[in-house]
Amino acid sequence: MLPNTFCHLPGIGVRTEEKLWAAGVLDWDAFTQAHGLMTPHRHAQAAALIDESRERLAAGDAEFFAARLPAQEHWRLWPHFAQATAYIDIETTGLGRGLDHITSIALFDGTSVRTYVHGRNLERFEDDIRAYKLLVTFNGKAFDAPFIEREMRITLPKAHVDLRYLLKRVGLSGGLKRCEKALGLGRDELDGVDGYFAVLLWKRFLDTRDERVLETMLAYNAEDVLSLAPLLRHAAEKLLCGSPFAARVALPDCPPCQNPHEPDVALVRRMKGIYFRGR
Numbered sequence: 001m002l003p004n005t006f007c008h009l010p011g012i013g014v015r016t017e018e019k020l021w022a023a024g025v026l027d028w029d030a031f032t033q034a035h036g037l038m039t040p041h042r043h044a045q046a047a048a049l050i051d052e053s054r055e056r057l058a059a060g061d062a063e064f065f066a067a068r069l070p071a072q073e074h075w076r077l078w079p080h081f082a083q084a085t086a087y088i089d090i091e092t093t094g095l096g097r098g099l100d101h102i103t104s105i106a107l108f109d110g111t112s113v114r115t116y117v118h119g120r121n122l123e124r125f126e127d128d129i130r131a132y133k134l135l136v137t138f139n140g141k142a143f144d145a146p147f148i149e150r151e152m153r154i155t156l157p158k159a160h161v162d163l164r165y166l167l168k169r170v171g172l173s174g175g176l177k178r179c180e181k182a183l184g185l186g187r188d189e190l191d192g193v194d195g196y197f198a199v200l201l202w203k204r205f206l207d208t209r210d211e212r213v214l215e216t217m218l219a220y221n222a223e224d225v226l227s228l229a230p231l232l233r234h235a236a237e238k239l240l241c242g243s244p245f246a247a248r249v250a251l252p253d254c255p256p257c258q259n260p261h262e263p264d265v266a267l268v269r270r271m272k273g274i275y276f277r278g279r
Contacts, residue, residue, distance in 0.1 A: 001076040004021075009046040011046065075161045075232065081134045086129060089224035090103075090148060102118055104122075106222045108257070112257065117218070122152075125148075136232055139162065163176075167234075179231060196275075197271070216267055226257055232254075236251050
């Protein structure tokens with residue numbers, strides 16, 4: 001996808017990029033040979049950055065493109081950096097700004113899920129996230145990423161696909177669970193559980209120190225990241241569908257992955273009865 005991209009070049013926005021595609025300029029090689037579509041000075045500037053773009057892509061420099069692409073186009077990085085993509089989601093105490101803290105983080109790398117828990121291994125997330133070049137979240141630009149950076153005092157990758165906005169572009173709006181249901185993605189025993197439910201599970205765990213309660217919360221947190229890859233692929237397919245080079249771009253496969261945590265079904269049912277009765 002990136003060799004077909006021009007909107008990271010100086011003076012070229014998404015609309016100009018579409019005009020280039022319509023004129024048959026579909027990739028970087030074609031651009032360097034295309035003259036008369038813009039002023040010589042502007043063409044020379046863009047051509048110089050294309051040469052650098054080739055070098056940076058070959059070097060696996062996602063930050064270079066993230067700094068230049070419009071935020072809504074960061075999804076174009078995914079086909080090139082799928083093996084270095086971290087799908088992340090956090091749970092918090094829900095106590096409000098200044099009192100709130102992270103209770104757990106789930107990280108899915110396309111193959112397996114790792115979870116990090118406050119008071120146990122949360123600090124390991126800082127080391128592990130360094131292996132990744134692209135973040136994928138749902139509403140993570142407004143919530144998860146700044147929360148992590150503020151609380152853990154770390155800097156996350158700037159290449160970041162927030163599916164809340166990307167899915168809206170292709171007609172899927174609402175929360176994560178609503179988008180999942182629209183694509184037929186289910187959560188089995190955890191269907192109907194939401195973020196506030198996770199807050200209650202954490203409080204119950206602190207009160208009881210029952211590992212089954214924590215395991216149930218971590219199962220919910222893991223489900224939040226396991227659906228992100230198929231949702232991203234769906235959005236990318238839709239966005240590519242109308243492009244002149246759709247057949248050229250190979251999107252990563254998103255095979256199903258087993259949730260490593262097992263919710264306590266009886267506990268979920270009991271707490272649902274209490275939770276939903278009070279709503």
